[in-house]
Amino acid sequence: MALTLPDARQDAFRARLTRGQTLELSALSQEFAVSIDTVRRDLKTLEAEGVARCVRGGAMPVSRPSGTALQRVALAAPGHDALASRALPLIEDGMVLLLDGGATVHALAQILPSLPNSLVVTPAPAVALACLAAGIDTQLVGGRLSPSGAISVGHGAVTALSDVAADIAFLGTCSLDPAFGLGADDLGEAEVKRAMATASHRSIALAGADKLGRRSRHRVLNCQDLDMLITNASPESVTLYKEQGVEICHA
Amino acid sequence: MALTLPDARQDAFRARLTRGQTLELSALSQEFAVSIDTVRRDLKTLEAEGVARCVRGGAMPVSRPSGTALQRVALAAPGHDALASRALPLIEDGMVLLLDGGATVHALAQILPSLPNSLVVTPAPAVALACLAAGIDTQLVGGRLSPSGAISVGHGAVTALSDVAADIAFLGTCSLDPAFGLGADDLGEAEVKRAMATASHRSIALAGADKLGRRSRHRVLNCQDLDMLITNASPESVTLYKEQGVEICHA
């Protein structure tokens, strides 16, 4: 590796950091054949960019994809229950339900009644356990677990979902913008959520007010493809969605 | 484990504490190749942060306010530690592991270290969440969830497992009889467990003394096909297994 150019070197560091690796000063200075000081200065630059966190002896990736999904789910806020309980009346026994991952949908899974004739299909292990605890027939979608959202992603998960004919898909929301549509932070998650929407008759998004008007990296659906939005946002702040045919349900 | 950075080490401790694990000074000093004193100082730092409670010989997670359903599942109190901790030395980073469901294997999943180069494949959603919390690459096997054991069963699950080449399969035990072999209460679970054993180089059963000498409805494996048994039963009570070529590991 004869990349003596500062930018190329820093790019290499950036790549490793985004992969979750920790960088060690001494190792890097050897590998790139520059002095410790140079590496230190590079890492300081990356810290200024917000990509790295300098610590003694090197640098670490800036606090993981912002808290694991597990923590977010475990620390479910009471506000989510309001959204979840608004979703409950839409569910009838005998329906086939597709449940996404995420804190809000997880809250819904936790308050589901028994539904002896229904089937829940979900790529989220935490949601599956909650449904199983409620005594509901549960089908788990397999795949590699996405660290950010704790749901199964990948080709197998999408294929498995394409074989399902569901009545309602309840989608968690990373972001929802009137123009961009429903977004997800991870490409794999976006694909799975899209597959869920495709496999079901109605697609319903649960989104707290803090998720509205924001855009994530990947698009899941256009707003036209969304049948209903359950939110705690003010009625006037969701007119742009209503104009695109999205039914609004206020919590 | 090349975590030579002090902050990375403390982060690892933090991660384990938030998963409900107790930390042992001597074990940590070995694992991270630093002196006991250094680990002690680290834990004192974490105690000052409020995430640890130093006790004689190590530290414990500070009891947290409320327990949501997921916390109860993912952070359940480790009671089967004895068996699980005996399994730990068999695991090396880079291995592909197949983890069954059940309380004992779940306890193993909860004390797994980070294993950045390993892959865990499991049909048990609770186990998958525990591995994900440890930062391990996790592959979830999909299927209908068996109500009795909370693992994916069915043709799809068996097929998915047949495409895996694992180093070790850790099997939970419903029953283990010298003549009948390893048993399961549910036909679907038996098929999945058998597929796990077939897909891996070594098959290791974790069984408390109460599971030995009993027979369940369905056979998973003959004892000849079992490579190792980890149990807390007395040495004289397992001679019949040893005669069939099963390596015994006493907890």
Add this chain to the structure above:
DNA sequence: CATAATTCTGCATATGCTTGCAAATTGTGG
């Protein structure tokens, strides 16, 4: 009560950080 294990304390050492500065490299304009 005696023994062993564990914890605390102080200290020497090693390692890493900061600052300032000089040499080398690159870019620019005459």
Add this chain to the structure above:
DNA sequence: CCACAATTTGCAAGCATATGCAGAATTATG
């Protein structure tokens, strides 16, 4: 082609931190 400025890089001195060790104090355990 040269002079000049800006950037990058390496080096050294002073300071701060982390680590490991040894001895004293404390706590468990039989």
